[in-house]
Amino acid sequence: MLSHLMVLVGLAAADNPASGTGREIQAAIDRAAAQGGGEVRIPAGIYDMEDSLHLRSRVKVKGEGERTVLRKLPSVTSRLSADLGYGHYDVSLAEPDKFHVGMGVHIHDDRSGGFYDTVASLTWREGDRFGLSRMLNHDYSRRSNAVVTSIFPVISGYHLEGASVEDLTIDGNKGQNAHLNGCRGGGVFLLQAHNVSLKRLHVKDYNGDGISFQQCRNTVVENCVLEGMAGLGLHPGSGSVGAVLRGNVCRNNGSDGIFYCLRVSFSLCEKNTLESNGGYGISIGGRDTDHWVRGNTIRDNAKAGIFFREGDLAMAGSRNRIEENVIERNCRKEGSAEIEIQGEARDVHLLKNTIRPAARQGKPVSGILVGPKADRIVVFDNKIEGDKVTPVENRAPDSAVTTQPPAKPLPVGPEAAPKSGAAHLGGDPR
Numbered sequence: 001m002l003s004h005l006m007v008l009v010g011l012a013a014a015d016n017p018a019s020g021t022g023r024e025i026q027a028a029i030d031r032a033a034a035q036g037g038g039e040v041r042i043p044a045g046i047y048d049m050e051d052s053l054h055l056r057s058r059v060k061v062k063g064e065g066e067r068t069v070l071r072k073l074p075s076v077t078s079r080l081s082a083d084l085g086y087g088h089y090d091v092s093l094a095e096p097d098k099f100h101v102g103m104g105v106h107i108h109d110d111r112s113g114g115f116y117d118t119v120a121s122l123t124w125r126e127g128d129r130f131g132l133s134r135m136l137n138h139d140y141s142r143r144s145n146a147v148v149t150s151i152f153p154v155i156s157g158y159h160l161e162g163a164s165v166e167d168l169t170i171d172g173n174k175g176q177n178a179h180l181n182g183c184r185g186g187g188v189f190l191l192q193a194h195n196v197s198l199k200r201l202h203v204k205d206y207n208g209d210g211i212s213f214q215q216c217r218n219t220v221v222e223n224c225v226l227e228g229m230a231g232l233g234l235h236p237g238s239g240s241v242g243a244v245l246r247g248n249v250c251r252n253n254g255s256d257g258i259f260y261c262l263r264v265s266f267s268l269c270e271k272n273t274l275e276s277n278g279g280y281g282i283s284i285g286g287r288d289t290d291h292w293v294r295g296n297t298i299r300d301n302a303k304a305g306i307f308f309r310e311g312d313l314a315m316a317g318s319r320n321r322i323e324e325n326v327i328e329r330n331c332r333k334e335g336s337a338e339i340e341i342q343g344e345a346r347d348v349h350l351l352k353n354t355i356r357p358a359a360r361q362g363k364p365v366s367g368i369l370v371g372p373k374a375d376r377i378v379v380f381d382n383k384i385e386g387d388k389v390t391p392v393e394n395r396a397p398d399s400a401v402t403t404q405p406p407a408k409p410l411p412v413g414p415e416a417a418p419k420s421g422a423a424h425l426g427g428d429p430r
Helices: 022-034 419-425
Strands: 018-021 038-041 045-049 059-062 068-072 077-079 090-092 104-108 118-126 129-132 147-149 155-161 164-171 188-194 197-204 211-214 220-222 225-227 234-237 244-246 249-251 268-270 273-275 282-284 292-294 297-299 306-308 320-323 326-328 337-341 346-351 354-356 366-370 375-380 392-394
Touching: 018 022, 022 038, 022 045, 022 059, 155 164, 188 197, 197 211, 326 337, 337 354
Parallel strands: 018 045, 038 059, 045 068, 059 164, 068 164, 155 188, 164 197, 188 211, 197 220, 197 225, 211 234, 220 244, 225 249, 244 268, 249 273, 268 292, 273 297, 282 306, 292 320, 297 326, 306 337, 320 346, 326 354, 337 366, 346 375, 366 392
Antiparallel strands: 077 147, 090 129, 104 118, 104 147, 118 129
């Protein structure tokens, strides 16, 4: 329970929306954190963001919904004036006057990418050199076309415990910003941030992913709207454990509605609407295991409603329970089944789903497709509707698929996570 209450005042009355910057909000968050925690309320207004709003442990940030907007400023870019070394805390810019202390930046070259990129804040200037708030994650060189760009997550949380954000709108200003990959950013980005709650956020028009969290325990994303992203809607990734994704809407994003990345486990994904996205409704693979996906509506996506990616026995999306979802009219641009299981997935239970395929360009779309390397797939009590629809297209041996009810429910979701389930993150998933 929060022991302090700190209300952000002086920017605007609730009935007189303000315009301002994120600096005042950040100062209030930092004051609350210094007192051991508290609540920061952001009045209605449009706040221009030149850096992330950095969350702190045990601080709750709360706005006024659609009336409180954090807007990403247009990005600027410069090449390097000197090569950079891994572990250093400074950057040298060919066009330093485009930048100033307090801006958030992203550093990248042709050899980096993903977690090898760096996102940090500029902390000091000396000629063409700027200090960085975080160390460089890679050696960046001029020969490899290294660039520094003022792109960053609009809200970010790193190495913290017990923060929350509620009732805010994030405008990513996609048309005036360069792209930021989801391993290092998003409208909201969390890295090694545990027991964080994100509720009733509207993230729109970000040139990257909507919400991305990496190496996190017990993240809650609830009743958020994620639309118009260039990339993914929701991106749980890199070993995260015990997430709850509930009641969210992911629509009209450039790629998947929900993309389970590498080694994500023991999540509950329920009552979400995933529609009209440019990729899959939900994509699972890369050792993503022990998820309970239930009660979702997945429709009108460009590719399959639920897709299990290729992977060998060690890396496939095994031990997943897909239950009571409505999955319809997907594969609008490519794909041949509403649910498609590829790779060496094992113990995938498809139970009580309502599946309504629609033909794509005159070609039939199956209800469920089981790839040739899958095994121990349970298909039970699903309702698959439509004329000339193949309910289950099994490309594996006949023994790979059973239509009998499972002997016992798969132990999946956050409550099933063992104490050792987050050992790779250095902690207890509970």
